[in-house]
Amino acid sequence: MTPAIRIAVFASGAGSNALALLQAGRELAPAVALPLLICDQPTAPVLGKLEGFAVESALIVRDIDKKTHEANILEKLQEARIDWIFLAGYMRLLSPAFVQQWQRWHGGAQQIVNIHPSLLPAYPGLDAVQRAVDAGETHIGVTLHHVDQGMDTGAIIAQQALPRHPGETMHALMQRVHALEHQLYTRFLRDVAAGRVPTRRLRIA
Numbered sequence: 001m002t003p004a005i006r007i008a009v010f011a012s013g014a015g016s017n018a019l020a021l022l023q024a025g026r027e028l029a030p031a032v033a034l035p036l037l038i039c040d041q042p043t044a045p046v047l048g049k050l051e052g053f054a055v056e057s058a059l060i061v062r063d064i065d066k067k068t069h070e071a072n073i074l075e076k077l078q079e080a081r082i083d084w085i086f087l088a089g090y091m092r093l094l095s096p097a098f099v100q101q102w103q104r105w106h107g108g109a110q111q112i113v114n115i116h117p118s119l120l121p122a123y124p125g126l127d128a129v130q131r132a133v134d135a136g137e138t139h140i141g142v143t144l145h146h147v148d149q150g151m152d153t154g155a156i157i158a159q160q161a162l163p164r165h166p167g168e169t170m171h172a173l174m175q176r177v178h179a180l181e182h183q184l185y186t187r188f189l190r191d192v193a194a195g196r197v198p199t200r201r202l203r204i205a
């Protein structure tokens with residue numbers, strides 16, 4: 001039997017995307033396995049929500065320089081033989097060196113993806129929904145994209161607009177944004193599991 005495609009989820013906060021992925025991953029086993037969650041925030045609520053999942057959480061805080069921090073993450077990913085990185089509300093930019101190393105380990109394939117709450121290239125970075133609302137946009141959106149060496153600049157995999165409802169609270173809007181994120185991300189996970197997205201396995205020279 002082909003071994004499972006192994007995915008690490010990176011999260012820094014509430015973790016609704018991480019949990020949606022872990023739940024979907026359970027149903028897609030043994031085609032995929034999500035054995036590792038990397039978190040950089042000791043107080044991140046996601047860390048308290050992992051009970052019942054066969055996932056190891058690795059808290060790797062940035063109390064050292066970026067290079068050492070990322071080297072620690074790479075070591076953990078290597079140990080767990082990870083093929084893909086799914087960023088799910090991970091609020092830290094991966095350095096070009098990290099992205100290049102990951103690509104080298106996977107035969108040149110760009111196997112890091114990220115979910116972002118805007119219609120990229122509009123509103124990259126933090127507080128994307130709030131900034132779009134403040135600018136009076138009639139549509140918010142969600143983008144799933146490959147991660148390259150820029151901030152929210154990689155090739156787009158899937159993107160969907162979300163029309164705003166008149167008088168809707170920010171809370172209600174965020175709930176709809178999250179629901180759409182979960183939908184796009186789990187669809188991509190299913191595509192990976194089904195082999196519709198080619199996967200290069202981790203190979204360290």
Ligand code: GAR
Pocket residue numbers: 011012013014015016017018088089090091115116117125126127128152178181
């Ligand atoms: C999500 O809306 C995600 O798109 C966003 O953080 C939120 C995390 O929510 N990510 C970014 O803004 C990255 N630039 P979650 O912790 O509930 O998954």
